[in-house]
Amino acid sequence: MAPAPFISKTDAQKGHVAGGCGAWSVPLQVQPTGTGCPHGSTAPSCPQVGDITILVNNAAVVHGKSLMDSDDDALLKSQHVNTLGQFWTTKAFLPRMLELQNGHIVCLNSVLALSAIPGAIDYCTSKASAFAFMESLTLGLLDCPGVSATTVLPFHTSTEMFQGMRVRFPNLFPPLKPETVARRTVDAVQQNQALLLLPWTMNILIILKSILPQAALEEIHRFSGTYTCMNTFKGRT
DSSP: OOOOEEEESSHHHHHHHHTTTTOEEEEOOOOOOSSSSGGGOOOOOOTTTOOOOEEEEOOOOOOOOOTTTSOHHHHHHHHIIIIIHHHHHHHHHHHHHHHHTOEEEEEEOOGGGTSOOTTOHHHHHHHHHHHHHHHHHHHHTTTSTTEEEEEEEEOOBSSGGGTTOOOSOTTTSOOBOHHHHHHHHHHHHHTTOSEEEESTTHHHHHHHHHHSOHHHHHHHHHHHTTTTTTTTOOOOO
16 A cells, blocks of 8 residues: 655644654645635645545634633634635645545544533534534535545544543543544545544434433533533643
């Protein structure tokens, strides 16, 4: 099997992504087309890489504050990175995938897209928007042979992104390992699975949210510590 190309923003990222996994990476940048946003752009040309047929949208930021405590610029940044960034990258690379009739769009989202928590209003809102984007995109690709989409909704993952966040029952709801999320994502792509929730118990959460009255959901959130889990949030330091 030939080495897999990775796209990264900086030389430091390039080395980090490629190191230890038998891959090589090339930094590419989608350029704006005169309006401040790259929504009219095409995929950057790079002979070293060739045609990009798998796009993984994984970039995200979180500020971890309530609405009234959030800086306006920080709120906008969350929407631009977490949601609009997927519009621009998809519009850049999807046309060639459709032309080749070979491609896959992957969105590493979050279970918070379907079940929000206080103290991360910017993140939850942007992830819900990204989920709707991918849901619409997936349906739109049904009549496009060879091109599919996968949305992954993982529970809290053990990275620095949500450092300091505390769940009330960590033994019952342990954070996911990044390696587990990556492995299950690859499996989902290979199986053309449109939606993946991690762990599988998150499916139960979504079902309960659909059938239980609001009062019952509030008690579940209160008992599980949802209302206070972001009180100790620090994020990346």
